[in-house]
Amino acid sequence: MSSLKELCAGLPLNPLPENRGRAAGVPHAPRRTPGLSAEELRLALQNSLRYFPPVLHKELAQEFADELRLYGHVYMYRFCPQIQMRAYPIHEYPCKTKKAAAIMHMIMNNLDPAVAQFPQELVTYGGNGQVFSNWAQFWLVMNYLAEMTEDQTLVMYSGHPLGLFPSHHNAPRVVITNGMVIPNYSSREEYEKLFAMGVTMYGQMTAGSYCYIGPQGIVHGTVLTVLNAGRRYLGLDDLAGKVFVTSGLGGMSGAQAKAADIAGCVGIIAEVDKAALLKRHAQGWLMEITDSLDQCVARLREARKNKTVLSLGYHGNVVDLWERLVSEYEATGDLLVDLGSDQTSCHNPFSGGYYPVQLSFEEANQLLASNPEKFRELVQESLKRQVAAINTLSEKGLFFWDYGNAFLLEAKRAGAEVEKDGVGKTEFRYPSYVQHIMGEIFSLGFGPFRWVCTSGDPQDLSVTDLIAASELENIINQGVDEAVQQQYNDNIRWIREAGRHDLVVGSQARILYSDQKGRVCIAVAINRAVADGRLKAPVVISRDHHDVSGTDSPYRETSNIYDGSAFCADMAVQNFVGDAFRGATWVALHNGGGVGWGEVINGGFGLVLDGSEESEERARMMLGWDVSNGVARRCWSGNRNAHETIRRTMEENSGLRVTLPYQVEDELILRKALGHN
Ligand SMILES: NC(=O)c1ccc[n+]([C@@H]2O[C@H](COP(=O)([O-])OP(=O)(O)OC[C@H]3O[C@@H](n4cnc5c(N)ncnc54)[C@H](O)[C@@H]3O)[C@@H](O)[C@H]2O)c1
Numbered sequence: 001m002s003s004l005k006e007l008c009a010g011l012p013l014n015p016l017p018e019n020r021g022r023a024a025g026v027p028h029a030p031r032r033t034p035g036l037s038a039e040e041l042r043l044a045l046q047n048s049l050r051y052f053p054p055v056l057h058k059e060l061a062q063e064f065a066d067e068l069r070l071y072g073h074v075y076m077y078r079f080c081p082q083i084q085m086r087a088y089p090i091h092e093y094p095c096k097t098k099k100a101a102a103i104m105h106m107i108m109n110n111l112d113p114a115v116a117q118f119p120q121e122l123v124t125y126g127g128n129g130q131v132f133s134n135w136a137q138f139w140l141v142m143n144y145l146a147e148m149t150e151d152q153t154l155v156m157y158s159g160h161p162l163g164l165f166p167s168h169h170n171a172p173r174v175v176i177t178n179g180m181v182i183p184n185y186s187s188r189e190e191y192e193k194l195f196a197m198g199v200t201m202y203g204q205m206t207a208g209s210y211c212y213i214g215p216q217g218i219v220h221g222t223v224l225t226v227l228n229a230g231r232r233y234l235g236l237d238d239l240a241g242k243v244f245v246t247s248g249l250g251g252m253s254g255a256q257a258k259a260a261d262i263a264g265c266v267g268i269i270a271e272v273d274k275a276a277l278l279k280r281h282a283q284g285w286l287m288e289i290t291d292s293l294d295q296c297v298a299r300l301r302e303a304r305k306n307k308t309v310l311s312l313g314y315h316g317n318v319v320d321l322w323e324r325l326v327s328e329y330e331a332t333g334d335l336l337v338d339l340g341s342d343q344t345s346c347h348n349p350f351s352g353g354y355y356p357v358q359l360s361f362e363e364a365n366q367l368l369a370s371n372p373e374k375f376r377e378l379v380q381e382s383l384k385r386q387v388a389a390i391n392t393l394s395e396k397g398l399f400f401w402d403y404g405n406a407f408l409l410e411a412k413r414a415g416a417e418v419e420k421d422g423v424g425k426t427e428f429r430y431p432s433y434v435q436h437i438m439g440e441i442f443s444l445g446f447g448p449f450r451w452v453c454t455s456g457d458p459q460d461l462s463v464t465d466l467i468a469a470s471e472l473e474n475i476i477n478q479g480v481d482e483a484v485q486q487q488y489n490d491n492i493r494w495i496r497e498a499g500r501h502d503l504v505v506g507s508q509a510r511i512l513y514s515d516q517k518g519r520v521c522i523a524v525a526i527n528r529a530v531a532d533g534r535l536k537a538p539v540v541i542s543r544d545h546h547d548v549s550g551t552d553s554p555y556r557e558t559s560n561i562y563d564g565s566a567f568c569a570d571m572a573v574q575n576f577v578g579d580a581f582r583g584a585t586w587v588a589l590h591n592g593g594g595v596g597w598g599e600v601i602n603g604g605f606g607l608v609l610d611g612s613e614e615s616e617e618r619a620r621m622m623l624g625w626d627v628s629n630g631v632a633r634r635c636w637s638g639n640r641n642a643h644e645t646i647r648r649t650m651e652e653n654s655g656l657r658v659t660l661p662y663q664v665e666d667e668l669i670l671r672k673a674l675g676h677n
């Protein structure tokens with residue numbers, strides 16, 4: 001076992017580490033099928049050897065060529081570190097600035113096998129959300145971070161560390177771009193080739209930006225989604241005895257089981273990959289598991305009847321589950337499901353994100369490697385079958401929603417019946433959770449704010465939970481708008497109970513939804529607690545990119561932008577740049593994330609609160625921009641809640657002046673001017 005000091009000493013070349021190949025007993029990413037031409041294969045191999053001196057090329061070339069042939073990508077398995085990968089406490093990393101050590105803490109968390117979906121392929125979540133493209137990049141980055149001073153910035157090109165460049169104390173320590181491809185070449189086919197050649201990378205949202213916090217990252221949002229779906233569709237506050245059926249127990253989707261438990265309903269979650277199912281069960285995120293549909297339906301009926309809270313993982317394909325629920329209905333007249341969704345990795349349906357029902361998991365992986373075209377056909381057929389079953393049940397009273405994984409978009413592309421007449425091109429027969437269920441949260445400035453205690457001490461996390469609850473309560477006591485008060489109340493309840501639900505997987509992290517004022521108050525209070533020693537080490541603040549200003553995604557975060565700009569991405573790009581010069585410790589801008597490559601641009605940040613006055617100043621300035629940017633854009637697009645929110649923020653901050661839109665009050669004026677009488 002090597003030490004963190006060795007891990008930060010640069011690529012181990014002399015001697016080369018033993019080539020152990022892929023480890024058994026660890027889940028591995030499906031084989032990629034980039035379809036490289038002979039010249040592209042040559043380039044891919046040549047590019048991978050760039051990280052090594054020529055004396056090693058003969059030995060490594062054959063090995064890397066084999067990886068390319070066997071797995072469709074050069075991961076450089078030989079260089080998988082032997083040290084246990086996890087978020088070690090900040091003081092254990094060799095460094096010249098604590099900010100760099102905090103970033104190492106976050107990177108190590110993203111690659112922790114308890115956290116990461118395919119740790120040896122450097123995939124944190126979402127099937128293909130890479131932290132780096134290969135292990136050489138990891139070693140180089142750790143070394144750069146250990147050596148960097150506060151007068152340098154590390155530049156990351158899609159996993160590749162271009163190097164340390166002179167900058168200044170106030171600049172970000174790391175600037176990351178992932179998947180920035182000339183727009184006309186940002187297709188899935190091109191992506192597979194570019195990734196295999198090692199020149200671009202899909203970083204999802206928080207994988208390639210080093211701020212993933214395990215499935216807790218969305219458990220809070222998922223709880224609210226299930227509760228709000230119950231309120232909105234079933235008219236119920238209490239979900240006892242109500243059944244929620246969905247799929248996916250992966251990186252993010254694993255949150256669904258815990259959410260069903262916290263929301264007090266019966267959650268049935270299908271998962272084809274046994275390793276993913278067992279992992280969530282072992283982590284206590286899933287109460288029971290079964291691989292029998294009979295058993296699954298029997299437990300569902302029992303829990304529904306007795307109104308017992310249950311999260312049950314069905315090991316099998318979700319299409320089989322939906323079709324069985326249809327047969328149960330046809331045979332008995334019992335509609336056994338009230339709420340439904342899907343969280344397979346449909347943003348990446350043809351490379352292992354969605355498994356077709358016609359084959360077992362193993363057979364599907366073989367077909368994916370041997371005949372990707374056939375695999376694609378089966379996926380599309382399977383999506384059509386899934387939608388047909390959902391349609392049948394929804395006609396009987398099931399409420400189904402899209403969970404931001406491009407399920408409806410891909411189902412439509414497959415030819416499934418998901419279209420709806422008379423709606424805009426970003427809408428379908430079933431609603432998207434963002435605007436229909438979560439409501440106008442982004443326009444009010446609310447979004448998933450998170451923090452990580454780099455001491456790694458659970459006691460520090462408890463202290464921050466108390467700080468956050470008390471800061472939100474103070475804000476309410478000072479008086480807030482009615483629309484905002486409900487959000488605050490829900491989040492105070494959440495944070496008060498969070499510690500009890502055993503949500504931590506990996507680093508000592510917490511998430512809640514807050515608006516600008518809440519985020520700033522919490523950050524400032526945490527920083528002061530670092531300063532006065534109530535917290536043992538710096539705290540990193542960050543957020544999901546799935547936020548007010550972080551993401552331009554016409555089928556999800558910005559699906560309620562109605563001025564024609566839903567397909568524009570100025571907001572996310574401005575956000576990344578604006579965060580960078582307002583004090584972020586690192587910033588990231590990504591193509592893809594959530595709904596997939598080419599479908600979205602998103603960005604995020606990390607900011608280290610080290611207890612200094614300067615950190616407080618940075619947090620105030622950066623968080624203000626990080627929320628107000630998106631609220632202002634949403635206001636300009638015509639959103640009334642956003643208009644009200646930004647107007648209030650301007651009253652509180654004389655430095656903020658936003659261009660406000662005038663509404664056209666008389667529709668007739670438009671019609672007349674255009675000759676549409
Ligand atoms: N709603 C949100 O806020 C949100 C947040 C993050 C990610 N997402 C999106 O949700 C999706 C899932 O994310 P993730 O991180 O959990 O991905 P993941 O790849 O880790 O998990 C998806 C799981 O679905 C399983 N699966 C695939 N096809 C299946 C099938 N037919 N039947 C049963 N199981 C099947 C896979 O084995 C996998 O374990 C992604 O598209 C992601 O972009 C949504």
